[in-house]
Amino acid sequence: xxxxxxxxxxxxxxxxxxxxxxxxxxxxxxxxxxxxxxxxxxxxxxxxxxxxxxxxxxxxxxxxxxxxxxxxxxxxxxxxxxxxxxxxxxxxxxxxxxxxxxxxxxxxxxxxxxxxxxxxxxxxxxxxxxxxxxxxxxxxxxxxxxxxxxxxxxxxxxxxxxxxxxxxxxx
Amino acid sequence: xxxxxxxxxxxxxxxxxxxxxxxxxxxxxxxxxxxxxxxxxxxxxxxxxxxxxxxxxxxxxxxxxxxxxxxxxxxxxxxxxxxxxxxxxxxxxxxxxxxxxxxxxxxxxxxxxxxxxxxxxxxxxxxxxxxxxxxxxxxxxxxxxxxxxxxxxxxxxxxxxxxxxxxxxxxxxxxxxxxxxxxxxxxxxxxxxxxxxxxxxxxxxxxxxxxxxxxxxxxxxxxxxxxxxxxxxxxxxxxxxxxxxxxxxxxxxxxxxxxxxxxxxxxxxxxxxxxxxxxxxxxxxxxxxxx
Numbered sequence: 001x002x003x004x005x006x007x008x009x010x011x012x013x014x015x016x017x018x019x020x021x022x023x024x025x026x027x028x029x030x031x032x033x034x035x036x037x038x039x040x041x042x043x044x045x046x047x048x049x050x051x052x053x054x055x056x057x058x059x060x061x062x063x064x065x066x067x068x069x070x071x072x073x074x075x076x077x078x079x080x081x082x083x084x085x086x087x088x089x090x091x092x093x094x095x096x097x098x099x100x101x102x103x104x105x106x107x108x109x110x111x112x113x114x115x116x117x118x119x120x121x122x123x124x125x126x127x128x129x130x131x132x133x134x135x136x137x138x139x140x141x142x143x144x145x146x147x148x149x150x151x152x153x154x155x156x157x158x159x160x161x162x163x164x165x166x167x168x169x170x171x
Numbered sequence: 172x173x174x175x176x177x178x179x180x181x182x183x184x185x186x187x188x189x190x191x192x193x194x195x196x197x198x199x200x201x202x203x204x205x206x207x208x209x210x211x212x213x214x215x216x217x218x219x220x221x222x223x224x225x226x227x228x229x230x231x232x233x234x235x236x237x238x239x240x241x242x243x244x245x246x247x248x249x250x251x252x253x254x255x256x257x258x259x260x261x262x263x264x265x266x267x268x269x270x271x272x273x274x275x276x277x278x279x280x281x282x283x284x285x286x287x288x289x290x291x292x293x294x295x296x297x298x299x300x301x302x303x304x305x306x307x308x309x310x311x312x313x314x315x316x317x318x319x320x321x322x323x324x325x326x327x328x329x330x331x332x333x334x335x336x337x338x339x340x341x342x343x344x345x346x347x348x349x350x351x352x353x354x355x356x357x358x359x360x361x362x363x364x365x366x367x368x369x370x371x372x373x374x375x376x377x378x379x380x381x382x383x384x385x386x387x388x389x390x391x392x393x394x395x396x397x398x399x400x401x402x403x404x405x406x407x408x409x410x411x412x413x414x415x416x417x418x419x420x421x422x423x424x425x426x427x428x429x430x431x432x433x434x435x436x437x438x439x440x441x442x443x444x445x446x447x448x449x450x451x452x453x454x455x456x457x458x459x460x461x462x
Contacts, residue, residue, distance in 0.1 A: 027227055027231070029308055030231060030306040030307070030308035031231060031234050031235055031238065031306070031307075031308075032235055032238070032304050032305065032306060032316070033238060033307070034238070034239070034242045034435065034436055034437075034438065035435070036433065036435035036436060039307040039308065039310075039435070040310070040311055040314070041311065042310060044310070062191075062194075063191070063194050063195045063198050064194065064198065067198045067201070067202065070202065071205075072223065075216075075219070075220045075223040075224065076223070076227060076306065076308050076317075077308045077310050077313055078313040078314075078343070078351060078353075078357075079310070079313045080206055080209045080210065081205050081206065081209045081215075081219075081220070082201075082202040082204070082205030082206035082209060083202075085198070085201075085205070086199060086202040086203060086206070089195065089198055089199050089202060090199075093195065122311075125312065126312070128206075132206065132210055133358050133359075135358075137358065137379050138378060138380040139311070140380075141311040141379075142311035142312065145310065145311045
């Protein structure tokens with residue numbers, strides 16, 4: 001049976017959600033929580049989204065989408081434009097490269113994978129920004145940011161998984 | 172599937188993989204190129220950034236209001252618990268301030284009389300624009316905030332942002348209804364200051380950490396812990412005498428300054444319209460004219 005027009009619109013809208021959700025995570029990351037010191041260590045929610053979708057549904061998160069999300073993140077956070085795009089693309093690339101390895105493995109393995117990828121990404125970001133600024137940047141806050149991001153991964157991954165089961169079944 | 176379709180898909184699949192890989196590398200190169208452009212021409216993305224921030228500002232504004240309310244409620248509860256001690260402390264403080272008031276009144280009249288004698292040109296009048304913090308998104312490597320006031324409210328690039336306690340930072344970019352506040356702690360923040368007691372000029376620079384650094388002092392100058400640092404007014408963009416911080420450590424690694432304002436709890440700030448519109452922009456230790 002040929003899918004009807006509305007069926008296709010519906011599928012298109014559903015397929016857009018991984019990108020939209022990750023986009024929203026960037027905006028959520030900009031909300032002021034007024035908790036002392038939190039803004040500096042706030043978890044990189046978008047990075048979790050990019051890694052998750054790269055591992056589980058890479059067809060719904062093309063590189064261009066990752067690039068856009070990165071640029072939005074740079075604009076909102078006041079970082080040099082391009083740095084987050086670069087970092088997020090590298091996270092996606094790393095996740096895609098290890099995708100066949102993650103296939104069929106337990107969630108813990110995917111999580112450990114994220115720990116390594118996030119660590120690499122943050123160290124790279126620190127290096128690049130230190131070069132851009134021309135001095136060694138204090139990185140203590142980045143360490144906490146890394147810890148929080150990694151700790152929050154299962155929570156967001158669980159929500160994404162539920163979303164995937166509810167709306168993104170392959171038909 | 173017939174033979175023809177099969178052969179097409181046999182060619183199409185590698186072509187698609189190749190195209191995807193090409194796009195991926197292309198985007199990486201683009202991102203790196205954007206960074207280079209931004210490094211060479213810091214103002215390149217200012218307008219785009221302001222537009223994007225403007226677009227997101229209404230959402231952030233709406234979301235941050237209930238959060239502010241919750242935060243206020245928690246604060247209120249804490250205050251109620253500490254009411255008695257607070258009261259005693261305030262009484263003592265009031266008595267002390269009354270003495271200061273008497274001194275200030277005397278100095279004010281004296282000052283006025285002396286200014287008349289000297290035909291002194293007073294600093295231009297300052298207007299205050301109150302703004303709410305609607306975005307606090309810097310992350311580990313940037314210290315900026317988004318305010319819900321922009322060019323339509325009179326906010327201009329380079330203006331000082333203060334609270335009752337002192338200087339918070341400066342306006343870095345302005346959109347129509349939002350603006351970006353560059354906090355003192357940001358690596359790009361440079362503010363011309365003087366040591367209040369000795370009137371020695373210097374620059375307070377952000378370190379991305381808790382404390383600020385006092386740099387560009389004349390070589391033979393000694394600063395001591397406890398010295399108050401205030402804005403010098405050099406460059407014309409900031410009014411002179413805004414409290415910035417207090418010297419906390421003087422050592423091998425330089426002079427550290429503890430800022431008066433802790434940006435973490437900021438909800439409402441004031442943008443100072445000093446009338447001079449940020450004539451000269453201080454950035455990275457060098458002066459440059461803004462448009």
